[in-house]
Amino acid sequence: MTYACFTVEIADHIAHIRFNRPGKANSMTPEFWKELPEAVDRISNDAEARVIVISSQGKHFTAGMDISVFMSGSLDGDSANAHVSAEAFRYKIKALQETFSALERARQPVLAAIQGGAIGAGVDLATACDCRYASADAFFAVQETAIGMTADVGTFPRLVKLIPEGWARQMAYTAERLPAAKALQIGLVNEVFDSHEDLLDGVMAIARKIAAHSPLAVAGCKALANYSRDHSTADTLDYISVWNAAMLRPDDIREAYVAKGEKRPPVFDGLKPVSR
Structure with a gap:
């Protein structure tokens, strides 16, 4: 099956989902939010793969939510009936949240190979995976605060359970970049690799170990x-x-x-x- 924002390959019981819009920093367009849970659910249900690896092409893992998502469905709502619009918008947010909950719900472990930036919703995606690995140039940023909003598709319920609460709060309050070395120190990632190539090689080696077990x-x-x-x-x-x-x-x-x-x-x- 063909997807707009990523490719899917299954070989040797490993499903490899690879973001393929490097020119747009692998930002998450409206198609992404529909296609990723469809692809993950398909892999989970078909059971051909025993582990899922998510990686990316280009400089960055993902720049997070694409601006087109904000423009579709009207964030402004109906000013004449703001409360009714807010109630409806809640369901749009819940649909976006389901995109990453699919990773958590998958029967197989999901490994994230993160290079460059995991920004905004990229943090939400990473925290929904079972294990995270990074290249030395990787960084994480809860960017939503810097653009005037509160992160809403998974940061808070997951990030505060993965790292010390104080660090999760600092990341959210400041929107600062957390470099790979610090992410390793506080437990956000399992391992840091020198280069993008070493990162993917290392994560695939871990995936093969998982796929070899029952x-x-x-x-x-x-x-x-x-x-x-x-x-x-x-x-x-x-x-x-x-x-x-x-x-x-x-x-x-x-x-x-x-x-x-x-x-x-x-x-x-x-x-x-x-x-x-």
Whole structure:
């Protein structure tokens, strides 16, 4: 399937979504907000891939929301009935939020390879991914404050759970750039690579390690990590017991041990496709 703002390639159980509008700093046009969740949901449901990598072409990961998004749907609303317009606009925001929630909801882990700037909604996208990796020239900026608005498509509920709250607040209040080295220090990214090429090579190597494991076990890890983040320890322990009681697969455990003893890659059944 062809998309306006990115390409999708699936090979060796790795789905690679690559933003391909470098001349426009990979800004997120109206098409992007519809197409990305469609692509991610398709990958998640079809289950051909075991991990998703998101990267970009050009100098920057993404400049965030394209100005055309602000111009469509009329931000000004109906001045004669501002409250009714505001109620309707809330649903437009919720639709935009769903674009990145699709990354969080995907059955497969999502790895972000971030080069150059992850600006505005780019931070929202990155924080919805499972793991983030950066090139040495990368930076993150919650840019919305600088253009007179409050970030609304995922920054606050996710960023404050990934890094110290004080840093999340400082980024939002000041709209300053957080460089890759500081992002690594405070835990926003897992690793920093010297160049764009090293970044993609490194992230793909991590993706291959994930793809080599039992897809069922990896999907369980993601589901339980997400659940744990949003629930108490007691609730999560109970949920884990129910999950493993239903989905712990002895065949996968046996295959992992046998393959190790035979010094060969293990062979696991993939996840089953689910209907859309």
